[in-house]
Each structure stands twice: as structure tokens, then as C-alpha cells.
Amino acid sequence: MANNSDVGVTPADIREAGESFCPRLADTYDGWTTTAGDTIKNNSPSLEQSPGGAGGGNALGDAIMEAQRFLYEALEESADGIRATGLVLVQASENWEMTDEQIQQEFLEQLGEVESGNYSSSVHTPTDHQDYDPTTEVSRGDEMTRWAEDYQEALENED
Amino acid sequence: MPDYPDFKSLFDSGIPEPTEVHHKLMDLRMPLAGRYFETAAAQALAAAYEGTSAGTRYDAIPRKSEFLADCFPEASDGSLQTYLPESLEPAARAHALQLGEQVLHELERRYIGLLARKLDPLQRIFTGYRQLANAMDDELTADVDNVRDLIRDWQGDDGEALWTNFGDPLDKAVKNHRDIVRAIANAAEGLHAIQSKAIKHLDEITDLSLEAVYDVDSNKEVVYALVAIGAVASVAGAAATATAIAVDWAAAGAGASVIASLPLTQSYTVPASAADIDQMIEDLNGVLDEMETVMKAEQDSFAASLQEFIQSKRNIYIDGEQSTSSQIVPRAAQ
Numbered sequence: 001m002a003n004n005s006d007v008g009v010t011p012a013d014i015r016e017a018g019e020s021f022c023p024r025l026a027d028t029y030d031g032w033t034t035t036a037g038d039t040i041k042n043n044s045p046s047l048e049q050s051p052g053g054a055g056g057g058n059a060l061g062d063a064i065m066e067a068q069r070f071l072y073e074a075l076e077e078s079a080d081g082i083r084a085t086g087l088v089l090v091q092a093s094e095n096w097e098m099t100d101e102q103i104q105q106e107f108l109e110q111l112g113e114v115e116s117g118n119y120s121s122s123v124h125t126p127t128d129h130q131d132y133d134p135t136t137e138v139s140r141g142d143e144m145t146r147w148a149e150d151y152q153e154a155l156e157n158e159d
Numbered sequence: 160m161p162d163y164p165d166f167k168s169l170f171d172s173g174i175p176e177p178t179e180v181h182h183k184l185m186d187l188r189m190p191l192a193g194r195y196f197e198t199a200a201a202q203a204l205a206a207a208y209e210g211t212s213a214g215t216r217y218d219a220i221p222r223k224s225e226f227l228a229d230c231f232p233e234a235s236d237g238s239l240q241t242y243l244p245e246s247l248e249p250a251a252r253a254h255a256l257q258l259g260e261q262v263l264h265e266l267e268r269r270y271i272g273l274l275a276r277k278l279d280p281l282q283r284i285f286t287g288y289r290q291l292a293n294a295m296d297d298e299l300t301a302d303v304d305n306v307r308d309l310i311r312d313w314q315g316d317d318g319e320a321l322w323t324n325f326g327d328p329l330d331k332a333v334k335n336h337r338d339i340v341r342a343i344a345n346a347a348e349g350l351h352a353i354q355s356k357a358i359k360h361l362d363e364i365t366d367l368s369l370e371a372v373y374d375v376d377s378n379k380e381v382v383y384a385l386v387a388i389g390a391v392a393s394v395a396g397a398a399a400t401a402t403a404i405a406v407d408w409a410a411a412g413a414g415a416s417v418i419a420s421l422p423l424t425q426s427y428t429v430p431a432s433a434a435d436i437d438q439m440i441e442d443l444n445g446v447l448d449e450m451e452t453v454m455k456a457e458q459d460s461f462a463a464s465l466q467e468f469i470q471s472k473r474n475i476y477i478d479g480e481q482s483t484s485s486q487i488v489p490r491a492a493q
Contacts, residue, residue, distance in 0.1 A: 008312035017309040025302050032291060032336075039287045046280035047350075055273035055357055056454025060350045063462035064284075064343060067469045071339045074476070074487050078332060081490035085325055088491055089310075092317070 011093040018089025022082050029079035036075055040068045161363075163386050166352045167419040174355045175362045177274040183365045184263075184270050190372040191259035192252075194436040199254035203247040262440055269447050273357050281351040288344035295337040303330050321491055328485035335472055335486055342468050348418045349461045353388075353454055356423075360385055360450060368443055371433035381431040381439065383446040386423040387453045388460070427453070 047061035091106050163169040307326045310318065364383055371381045427449045431442030476487035484490075 008314040009310065009318065013309045014313070017306050021302050021306040021309070025299065025306065028298055028302070032295070035287070035291050036340075039284060039291075043280040043284045043287075046277050046284070047347075055275070055451050056353065056458055058458070059455070059462040060346060060353070060458040060465070061276075063465045063469075064346050064350065067339065067343050067346065067465060070469055070473060071336070071343060074336060074339070074472075077488040078336070081485075081488050085489070085491040 011096045014089050015093035018086040018091075018093060022086025022089065026079045026083035026086065029075055029082060033072065033075040033079055036068065036072050040065075040072065044068075162384070162425050163423050165420055165422055166356070169356060169359060169386075169423065170419070172359070174278070174358055177358055180274065180358060180362045180365060181267075181270060183362070183369065184267060186369060187266075187365075187372060188259060188263055190369070191262060191436075192256045194372055195258035195262075196251060196255035197436075198258060199251040200247075202254065203251040207247060266440075266443070266447075269444075270361060273361060273447070273450065276350070276354045278351055278354060278358075281347050281354065285344045285347040285351060288340050288347065292337050292340040292344060295333060295340065299333050303333060324481045324485055325489055325491045328482060329489050331486040332489045335475065339469070339472055342465060345417050346461060346465045350458070352418045352421075353457050353461075356386065357450060357454060364443065364446060368439070371431070371439060372436070374433050379433040381433050381442070382428055383431060383442065384425055384428040385446065385450055385453060386425050387427075388421055388423060388457050 044065065047065050048058070088106050095102075161172070163172070307329060310321055310326050313319075313321060367381050367383065371379060427446070429442050429446055429449075431446075432438045472487060476484050478484050481490070
């Protein structure tokens with residue numbers, strides 16, 4: 001299996017990408033996730049059917065809510081995925097001879113740590129800031145996958 | 160009623176506060192009671208004439224004003240009050256008020272439903288998301304480029320896998336997220352526009368009704384009119400269909416609106432008689448029916464178009480290839 005000696009980049013490059021830029025990207029994504037969550041939470045009543053029944057039904061309000069949920073999950077998982085990738089890059093720079101299987105294994109472990117919300121390190125401490133949950137429990141990490149699978153299943157059932 | 164070629168012209172003409180429209184509707188209370196006095200007086204007279212030939216004919220005639228003309232052809236001013244015994248007048252007045260209240264109550268119920276959706280939260284949604292989309296354009300470019308530049312030259316299986324699955328799709332992911340945000344902003348603005356149009360129409364319809372209900376003598380014709388977004392414009396009194404409204408959901412740069420320029424077409428007009436209060440109320444309810452139908456068709460159309468757009472992004476995410484799904488959720492490996 002290939003290792004990482006003399007491969008066009010230096011461990012310092014990889015460490016910088018993993019230690020500086022990926023966490024900054026992930027932090028930015030966290031901020032966007034929070035913005036999206038706040039926007040949804042604070043204004044969603046205007047997208048829901050009023051008790052008396054808003055004129056013309058609520059098809060567009062419902063579609064916007066669905067789109068917002070997809071966006072929220074995409075942003076949240078992107079923050080996690082970028083953060084976990086950064087951690088893997090830092091690990092790779094420290095263990096420059098890691099194989100790609102080891103890198104993949106490391107990614108899965110780091111992603112699990114990030115998604116659990118328990119991760120802490122001197123490199124970066126993820127911000128656990130999410131309380132957007134208008135209807136169901138939302139956990140970091142796997143919600144979007146389950147949601148997309150459910151949606152796909154519903155589409156197939158329609159067919 | 161004025162016609163509006165597009166949403167911009169409608170907004171430029173000013174959107175009234177829903178509470179103002181509601182108050183204006185309530186201003187119909189007394190003139191409606193006045194108009195229903197004729198009906199109430201006819202009923203009081205019919206009761207007084209019960210057992211006579213006039214009373215029998217009253218029961219068989221649906222329109223009480225026709226009863227008036229038929230039974231009292233000498234009544235030149237069209238008012239039964241001349242023939243109403245003084246003793247019957249208080250009861251007739253109370254009955255007239257009750258008839259007016261029943262009509263007003265039903266209209267108010269419909270108005271409340273049509274005015275229920277609040278504009279301010281919708282505006283906060285589309286301005287907030289538009290700002291977020293702009294931030295996505297502004298904030299990430301440098302960091303994304305830096306990450307990609309640092310890992311781009313990493314050769315070998317590890318580096319190539321990282322580039323294929325993470326580095327290469329990373330900027331596409333940011334653009335996809337920005338486009339989804341823009342789509343939501345545009346859709347929320349679309350709902351805001353539909354609701355604004357409804358408030359505007361209700362205001363105009365109420366103005367016309369108020370004017371007409373006071374105008375007893377002129378036999379004036381009231382014309383209620385509605386506009387609809389282009390694709391729904393073929394309604395013309397028939398069932399509206401939800402053909403997709405062509406919207407480029409991911410379009411628009413900073414602060415731009417794709418909704419404002421959508422064409423509006425007059426979809427429905429009904430000439431309502433101001434002389435016959437029963438017919439006028441029937442026509443008023445008819446125009447409200449049509450408004451709800453058009454709003455539903457517009458919403459269905461926007462919703463179908465938005466769902467199609469979001470589904471295209473969802474399909475990217477659920478693609479079996481990591482390099483593709485990373486365009487929605489960037490990850491080094493899975």
C-alpha cells in the first residue's frame with residue numbers, strides 16, 4: 001500500500017490545511033447552520049397552515065419548510081464532514097506514513113467523535129450550538145442520511 | 160379596479176396593512192343592515208299579510224325586492240318602509256341588523272383566512288436567506304481555495320482520493336449550498352408576493368363593495384377583478400391548473416428579486432349588481448372563491464418547481480459515488 005513519502009506535498013502543508021483552514025471552514029459552516037436554524041425557528045409559523053386555514057392552502061409553505069430542512073441538514077453535516085477531514089489531515093501529517101486504509105479508518109473515528117459532540121482537542125473544539133428542532137429530534141450527523149432515505153422510500157412508494 | 164402587469168407595479172401601488180382591510184370590512188356593518196332593511200321589512204309585511212293572497216305569494220318569491228315590486232307597484236322609490244306599519248318597524252330594523260351581521264360574519268371568517276399569513280416573517284426569511292447567500296459568496300472563497308491549493312498536489316492513492324472525494328467537490332458544495340439558500344429565499348419571496356397580492360385585492364374588493372352598498376339608487380355595476388401570475392392566468396373562472404411557473408430558483412445576485420418581474424395577468428372579472436344586495440354578496444363570495452383558487456394554483460405551481468429543484472440537489476447527495484455526494488456534504492471518506 002502506498003505511503004506518503006515524497007508525494008508532492010509536505011506534512012506541514014497537510015497540517016496547515018487540517019489545522020487552520022478546515023476548522024475555519026467548519027466554523028463558518030457552523031455559523032451558517034445557526035443562521036439557517038434561527039431563521040427557520042423564528043419565522044416558521046408564517047410557513048405553517050394557520051388554525052383557520054390560510055387562503056389558498058399551504059403547498060408553498062410546506063415546500064419551503066422541506067427545503068429548509070434539507071438545507072439545515074446539508075450545512076450541519078458539511079460542518080461535521082469538513083471538521084472531521086481536518087482532524088484526519090492533522091493525524092496524517094503527524095503519521096506521515098499512514099496508508100489510505102488507515103486514513104479512512106481514522107476519518108470514521110474522527111467523524112464519530114465530531115458527531116457525538118464530545119470531541120475536544122487543542123486543534124479545535126466543535127461548537128455544539130444546535131437547538132433547531134421544530135418538530136422532531138435532530139441529532140448531529142446522521143439525521144440527513146435517515147431523512148434522505150425516508151424521502152427516497154416515500155418517493156418509491158408513490159411510484 | 161386597476162390592473163397590474165407585474166408584482167413590481169403591484170408593490171409600487173402600496174400594500175395596505177391587513178388590519179386596515181379588516182376594519183374596512185367592518186365598515187360594511189351599518190350599510191349592509193340598511194340594505195337588508197328592505198328584506199326585513201318585506202318579511203314583516205308578509206307576516207302581517209299572513210293568510211292573505213299577498214302572504215302566499217311572498218312565500219313563493221325568492222327575491223324579496225321582487226315581492227315588493229309585485230305587491231306594491233305604486234312604490235316608486237323602491238322602499239317598503241312607506242308601507243310598513245309603524246308598529247312593525249323596530250322588529251324589521253332588528254331583523255335587518257341580524258341579516259347584515261350574518262352576512263358580515265361569514266365574510267369576516269373568509270377575510271381572516273385570506274389575511275392569516277403574516278408578511279413580516281416571510282420578508283425576514285427571504286431577506287435573511289438572501290444575506291446568507293451573499294455571505295456564502297463572500298466568506299468562503301479564500302479558505303476553500305487555500306485548502307484546495309494545499310492538498311491539490313498530493314500524489315498517490317491517499318492524496319488522489321482526498322482530492323477526488325473532498326478537494327475537487329468542495330467548491331461545488333459551497334455553490335450548491337448557496338443555490339439552495341437562494342432558492343429558499345426566492346420561494347419565500349414568492350409566497351410573500353402571493354399574500355401581498357391577496358391583501359391588495361381584498362382591499363380593492365372591500366372599497367368597491369363599500370362604495371356600492373351605499374349607492375342604492377344608481378343601479379351601478381361593480382366590477383371585481385383579480386390578477387394571477389402568468390402561468391395561472393388562463394383561469395378565467397374555470398378551475399385553475401398548477402402548471403409550473405418558470406422560476407430560475409438559484410438565480411439573482413445581491414438583493415435581486417426574481418419574483419418582482421414575474422408577469423401578472425388579469426384572470427377574473429365579475430360585474431356585480433349594486434342594486435341587488437343579495438346578488439352583490441353572492442358575487443363578492445364568488446370573487447373570494449376565485450381568489451382562493453388562484454392562490455392555491457400559484458402556490459402549487461411554485462411548490463412543484465421548488466421541489467423539483469431541491470430534488471435535483473437531493474439526488475446529488477444520495478448518489479452512490481462519494482465524489483458526487485461530497486458536492487452536497489463534503490467528506491474525505493465514508
